[in-house]
Amino acid sequence: MSNVRKGYIRPVDFKHGRVDMTHGSGGRAMAQLIEELFLAAFDNEWLRAANDNACFAVPNGRMVMATDSHVVSPLFFPGGDIGCLSVHGTVNDVAMSGARPLYLSASFILEEGFPLADLKRIVDSMAQAAREAGVPIVTGDTKVVEQGKGDGVFITTTGVGVVPEGVNISGDRARPGDAILVSGTLGDHGVAIMAQRESLGFETSIRSDTAALHGLVAAMVAAVPDIHALRDPTRGGLATTLNEIARQSGVGMMLREEAIPVRQEVEAACEFLGLDPLYVANEGKLICLCAAEHADELLAVMRAHPLGAEAAIIGAVHEDPQHFVQMETGFGGKRIVDWLTGEQLPRIC
Amino acid sequence: MCLAIPVKVVELRDGDQAMVDVGGVRKEISLALVDGIAVGDYVILHVGFAIQKLDAEEAEKTLALFAELDESMGGEVQPERRYHIMEFCGGHTHAISRYGLSDLLPDNIRLIHGPGCPVCVLPIGRIDNAIDLALNKGVILASYGDCLRVPASGGLSLLKAKAGVGNLRADVRMVYSSADALKLAQDNPGREVVFFAIGFETTTPPTAVVIQQAERLGLTNFTVFCNHVLTPSAIANILESPEVRLHGTVPLDAFIGPAHVSTVIGSQPYEHFAEEYEKPVVIAGFEPLDVMQAILMLVRQLNEGRAEVENEFSRAVTREGNVKAQNLVAEVFELRKSFEWRGLNEVPYSALRIKAKYAAFDAERRYGIEYKSVADNKACECGAILRGLKRPQDCKIFGTVCTPENPMGSCMVSSEGACAAHYTYGRYKDASDPSPQPSPRESGERGTTKNAVGT
Numbered sequence: 001m002s003n004v005r006k007g008y009i010r011p012v013d014f015k016h017g018r019v020d021m022t023h024g025s026g027g028r029a030m031a032q033l034i035e036e037l038f039l040a041a042f043d044n045e046w047l048r049a050a051n052d053n054a055c056f057a058v059p060n061g062r063m064v065m066a067t068d069s070h071v072v073s074p075l076f077f078p079g080g081d082i083g084c085l086s087v088h089g090t091v092n093d094v095a096m097s098g099a100r101p102l103y104l105s106a107s108f109i110l111e112e113g114f115p116l117a118d119l120k121r122i123v124d125s126m127a128q129a130a131r132e133a134g135v136p137i138v139t140g141d142t143k144v145v146e147q148g149k150g151d152g153v154f155i156t157t158t159g160v161g162v163v164p165e166g167v168n169i170s171g172d173r174a175r176p177g178d179a180i181l182v183s184g185t186l187g188d189h190g191v192a193i194m195a196q197r198e199s200l201g202f203e204t205s206i207r208s209d210t211a212a213l214h215g216l217v218a219a220m221v222a223a224v225p226d227i228h229a230l231r232d233p234t235r236g237g238l239a240t241t242l243n244e245i246a247r248q249s250g251v252g253m254m255l256r257e258e259a260i261p262v263r264q265e266v267e268a269a270c271e272f273l274g275l276d277p278l279y280v281a282n283e284g285k286l287i288c289l290c291a292a293e294h295a296d297e298l299l300a301v302m303r304a305h306p307l308g309a310e311a312a313i314i315g316a317v318h319e320d321p322q323h324f325v326q327m328e329t330g331f332g333g334k335r336i337v338d339w340l341t342g343e344q345l346p347r348i349c
Numbered sequence: 350m351c352l353a354i355p356v357k358v359v360e361l362r363d364g365d366q367a368m369v370d371v372g373g374v375r376k377e378i379s380l381a382l383v384d385g386i387a388v389g390d391y392v393i394l395h396v397g398f399a400i401q402k403l404d405a406e407e408a409e410k411t412l413a414l415f416a417e418l419d420e421s422m423g424g425e426v427q428p429e430r431r432y433h434i435m436e437f438c439g440g441h442t443h444a445i446s447r448y449g450l451s452d453l454l455p456d457n458i459r460l461i462h463g464p465g466c467p468v469c470v471l472p473i474g475r476i477d478n479a480i481d482l483a484l485n486k487g488v489i490l491a492s493y494g495d496c497l498r499v500p501a502s503g504g505l506s507l508l509k510a511k512a513g514v515g516n517l518r519a520d521v522r523m524v525y526s527s528a529d530a531l532k533l534a535q536d537n538p539g540r541e542v543v544f545f546a547i548g549f550e551t552t553t554p555p556t557a558v559v560i561q562q563a564e565r566l567g568l569t570n571f572t573v574f575c576n577h578v579l580t581p582s583a584i585a586n587i588l589e590s591p592e593v594r595l596h597g598t599v600p601l602d603a604f605i606g607p608a609h610v611s612t613v614i615g616s617q618p619y620e621h622f623a624e625e626y627e628k629p630v631v632i633a634g635f636e637p638l639d640v641m642q643a644i645l646m647l648v649r650q651l652n653e654g655r656a657e658v659e660n661e662f663s664r665a666v667t668r669e670g671n672v673k674a675q676n677l678v679a680e681v682f683e684l685r686k687s688f689e690w691r692g693l694n695e696v697p698y699s700a701l702r703i704k705a706k707y708a709a710f711d712a713e714r715r716y717g718i719e720y721k722s723v724a725d726n727k728a729c730e731c732g733a734i735l736r737g738l739k740r741p742q743d744c745k746i747f748g749t750v751c752t753p754e755n756p757m758g759s760c761m762v763s764s765e766g767a768c769a770a771h772y773t774y775g776r777y778k779d780a781s782d783p784s785p786q787p788s789p790r791e792s793g794e795r796g797t798t799k800n801a802v803g804t
Contacts, residue, residue, distance in 0.1 A: 195374075200525055203375035268372030272394075273525075274352040324777045331637045333449020335774040341753040342508075345494035345523065347352055347763075 012036045017116040024110065024144030037120060038140060041127035042106075046138035054138035056103060059162050066093035067158040074196050075122065075152055079189075079207030080283075083125035086155040088212045088283060089234070091133050095214035096230045096286065098169040098221045099161035104130060106140040106157050111150030122153060133212040135159065161214075166225050173228040174249035178317040179295035181288040183216065183302055184209070184310040186238050187266040190280035190344075195269060202272070206265050211284030216307045220288065223301040229289040236340045237279040241287055242325045243339045252320020255327040255337060259314045274347035279340050289317065352440070353395035353551065353609045355403055358388055369394060379528060381558045382674045393612055393665055396493070397526025398555040400674065401612035401665050408664035415638045418645065422455075425648050432458045433600040434647055435737060437584060438607035439466030439765025440635050446774035448637040458644065461737035462760075462767030464583055464692060465607055467548040468495045469759040469766040472689040473723035475576050476501040479545045480510045482574065483519035486716055489537060491530035492545040494523045499762050500755075502723050507545075531559040534571035543712045544573045551609040553577040553701065554674035557681040560703070560710045572712035575703050578688060580610050581618045582699035586690075587736055588626045599737050603647040605640065606632035608662050615670025619658045627656040634662040681707055689722055691759035692731040726751075729758035734767050741768040742779050748772060 012032060022029035039047050046054040070086040080088075087104065094101040106126065110119065130137050137157075163169075188209040195202040213232065220227060229249070233241040238260070246253055262277045270277050284307060290298055295313055302308030315327075325337045356369035356378070365381045369392070379398045380386050392399035426432070436442055442462045445451060451460055464470050476499055483490035490507070497508045510519035520540075524530050530544035546556045556573060563571045584604065592599040606619055611632045619630040629650035633643030643661045650657060660666055681704060688700030703711040712718065725731060729751070730744035741747050741760065751757035753769050760768035 201376060204373065206374075265373040268374040271354050271371065272374065272376065322777070326777055329448045331448040331450065331453070333452040334777075335446060335449045336777050338773045341764075341773070342498050345497060347493070347495045 012116060014116050014120045019110045019112055019114040019116060019119065019144055021112055021144055021146070024142055030142065034142065037123055038142070041123045042130065042137045042140075044136045044138060046103075046136070052139075054103065054105075056138065061162045061165060064094050064097045064099040064161045064163055065158065066090055067156065068093055069154065069156045071151065071154050072193065073151060074193070075118065077196050077208055078192050078205075080210040081122055081125050082153065082155060083122035084129035085208075085210050085283060086157045087126050087129035087133060087135070087137075088210050090157040090159040091135055091212040091214055092232045092283075092286070094159040094161040095212075095217040096169070096232055097161070097163055098167040098217060098227065098230065099163045100218065101133070101135045101159050101161040101214050104135055104137045104157050104159045106137050106155060108140070108142045109150055109154040109156075110142065110144045111152055112144055112147040114152050119153065122155075126155075129212065133214065135212075135214075164221065164225075167221055167227075169227050169230050171229050171231060171245045171248040174245050174251050174289045174317050175228065175291075176251060176317055176319045177292050178228055178289045179292050179313050180242070180253060180255065180315040180317065181290070181295065181299060181302065181311060181313050182233075182238065182261065183213070183286045183288070183308040184284075185261045185263045185266065186233070186282055186285065187262060187270065187277035187280035189283040190237070191266045191269045191277075193281075194273065200273070202269060204265055204269060206263065206269065209282055209284035211307055213284065213286050213307060216286070216302065216305045219301050219305050220298055224290060224294045224298050226294070227288060227290050227298070230286055232286050233282050235281050237277070237281060238287065239276070239278040239325065239337045240340045242337065243323075245287075245289065246320075246323045246325050249317075250323060251317050252323055253315055253317050253325045255315035255325065257327050257330045259312050261310050261312050275344050278337060279344050292316070353393050353400065355391050356394045356399075358386055358390050358392060361386070361388060367399070369399075379526075379555075379558065382554050382671060382677070384673060393609065395551050395609060396555050397528050398558065400551060400554065400609065401671050404664050411634075411639070411642070411661070411664055414642055414661075418638065418641055422641065422645050422648075425645060425652065426455045426458065427652060428455075428457065430457065430651075431600070432648055432651060433461060433602045433737070434458065434605060434644060435461040435463045435587075435601055435603070436605040436640075437463035437465040437580070438605070438610065439469065439763065440608060441605055441633065441640055442466070442767060442770050443765045444635050444637055444640055446770040449774070450637055450640060451775075453641070454644065458648070461601065462734070462770065463587070463604075464690065464735040465549070465580065465610075466763050466765035467552065467578065468499055468763040470578065470583070470690040470692060471496070471499060471547055471576060471759075472691045473501055473725070474689065474721050476507070477505075477723065478718050478720065479574060480505055480507060480519065482543055482712065482716060482718070483507070483521055484510050484514060484517045486541075487520075488541045488543045489520045489522055489533060490543050490545055491522050491524045491533055493547065494525075495763060496545060496547060497521070497523060500757075527555045527559045531562055531568075531571060534563070534568055535566070538570060541570045541572070543716075544571070545576070546573050547576045549578060549580050549607075549610050550613045550678075553678050553682065554613060554671075557677045560681050560707055561677070563710055564707065569709070572710050572715050573703065574712040574718070575682070575701060577682065577701045578690065579699050579701070580607060580614070581621075582696055583690065583693065584622060586693055586696045586699070588622065588628070590736055592736060592738060594626075601628070601737055602651055603629040603631075605643050605647070606630045606658070608632065608634050608639075608665070611662065611666045611670065613671045613674050616658050616660050616666055616668050617670070623656045623658050629656045629659070631659045632662050632666050634665070680704075689720075691725070692735045694732070725759070726757040731758035731760045731768070734760055741771040742776075744768070748776060
């Protein structure tokens with residue numbers, strides 16, 4: 001990048017410009033975009049070194065690595081955008097092992113014709129999210145595909161982190177008797193996104209809950225190192241995530257519907273569309289399974305953190321060879337909370 | 350059977366439109382089917398249209414009824430007798446499963462899930478027709494989200510056709526309301542838009558509204574593929590089946606009447622069933638307490654030897670129903686001689702088609718759609734399950750070959766279907782409730798009976 005001599009080239013037009021094929025060609029245009037956009041926004045010593053990789057020292061302990069591709073429509077939504085989402089998503093995947101996330105990589109697939117103003121907005125949002133999380137984006141890649149072969153922008157991020165000594169958090173460690181906790185209200189992200197889809201025409205004040213949860217996790221792990229399982233209920237929502245853990249651990253679960261926190265507006269929007277909030281995506285919530293005797297202490301720690309203020313104990317694990325997740329309904333009956341079937345589609349009946 | 354919710358009108362707008370609110374969520378809807386609505390009124394909303402006004406006084410009376418529910422249910426049910434109650438409507442099936450209501454009922458009350466789910470009863474051949482339109486006629490096919498996953502012939506569905514078949518890709522758009530389909534046609538003047546219309550009496554009036562609007566707008570690129578069906582004909586078909594009427598081998602004592610369908614057609618059409626077949630009917634709302642209250646009312650009628658039409662859902666259902674909506678439907682649609690229902694076969698005078706007067710908006714006429722019946726999987730017991738002959742867990746492909754991911758029969762298609770509801774919400778009970786498994790031979794024979802019944 002340093003060989004691009006400033007002053008001889010017109011700066012990238014972030015007001016009216018659009019992504020074109022040269023931005024991914026490996027030539028000057030690409031170098032200029034990287035320098036004026038990505039480097040300027042993410043600015044750190046590893047990017048300034050201008051290598052195709054990032055070289056860093058690793059603290060002692062077990063390392064964790066996670067990757068996540070982000071495709072979301074619309075790209076901008078109340079409470080966030082694809083940029084901060086792509087940072088939070090991967091930071092959270094790393095954090096769900098109890099790890100402290102250290103570094104991120106980011107890979108962009110841009111569609112020819114995509115407005116550079118939008119791209120800048122997204123990259124700035126990513127940079128801010130990474131700064132707030134204290135996890136730098138240390139290496140990256142940019143490719144451009146022809147118009148019609150992408151959907152504006154796709155972002156893949158990868159993260160690495162280190163797990164503290166004595167922490168062993170895994171989806172196969174849920175045991176009969178464990179308590180099930182959730183860090184806050186469910187369904188906010190999915191409903192915020194859906195309300196933006198033009199065909200549905202909703203007006204709501206629901207915002208995506210997208211957030212980096214590693215701070216909350218650090219506080220939880222510090223209080224109770226022996227947390228059994230942690231997971232962020234993204235696609236498929238709470239129901240699908242709990243079914244995954246039930247299968248991995250070979251246990252059953254019983255939830256109490258009344259204890260599950262759902263915002264009134266989310267409940268209402270779900271009613272409009274015939275959806276179930278338990279299956280709607282979240283981007284800033286976590287589910288925690290721990291021994292029953294640790295549940296109250298963890299709940300207190302979670303509630304003391306801004307991202308866990310509405311945390312609740314929502315159920316318990318029991319033995320069940322069939323690995324069913326069940327729920328006592330608000331009405332006193334029982335039912336299964338099954339895996340998501342197909343995709344959640346608005347329905348008329 | 351129809352997803353509809355009470356919403357509060359907060360603002361009246363031009364062109365029969367209004368802004369409504371539910372728990373802080375706002376949406377613009379159409380008031381074309383209801384008269385005399387004021388700000389502050391509650392209406393029942395279905396596919397973007399208000400279908401009936403809610404009566405606040407009646408709502409309070411119902412609340413008062415609920416108060417006595419806990420104490421009296423146990424007292425009314427006579428332990429030595431059995432009660433077989435069919436909830437016709439898929440919405441009730443869903444509510445019963447979703448809230449685990451059968452756990453709360455005495456063991457001698459058996460609920461039979463009826464055929465009142467519009468997606469479930471849509472025959473394979475009609476979905477084949479829709480897929481053909483979208484794949485081979487180059488149209489934009491606008492469909493409610495429910496229909497997208499319904500399995501058609503050759504392992505296809507609208508969702509799969511949208512993803513592509515060979516070199517062809519179907520342009521299928523999901524709409525929330527019939528009004529959205531009309532808008533698609535306005536926004537794409539160079540394309541032909543076909544609205545894949547399904548549903549019972551609740552969903553039919555919104556289709557009638559957009560056909561008339563299309564005429565007023567002079568649209569030439571908008572047609573409707575009409576698959577609207579009628580509730581009373583299906584109930585009559587079940588009551589007329591030999592097992593129920595002649596042999597009495599299927600005990601069917603009473604009906605819970607549909608909620609939202611009844612807001613449109615009223616309670617009057619059920620009077621015939623009470624008189625002719627001596628079956629009590631109680632029309633019920635979709636709240637769990639509504640369903641429990643309706644069951645209690647039916648138990649009382651049966652105990653006292655009465656067979657009447659009672660209305661638990663009086664806050665939204667009158668005897669006459671929504672006359673404005675009925676007139677609109679009568680203006681645009683006429684009866685079909687016969688229509689195939691998935692699981693029930695051909696049912697005479699059970700569906701609607703578009704009148705010749707509106708032929709320009711009839712996809713069947715414009716594209717010369719020819720209907721070809723396609724049989725369900727041979728092992729499928731949907732016909733027997735819809736009539737109360739069998740329970741979902743009695744079908745040998747239930748939960749094995751036939752699952753919500755890969756449905757074979759109609760009852761597994763929508764979450765309102767008897768099999769899907771049991772699979773999704775209730776199958777944990779099967780482990781502790783071993784039921785006799787029918788032999789393959791036996792179920793084959795039942796399959797044949799099913800065909801005989803329909804003719």
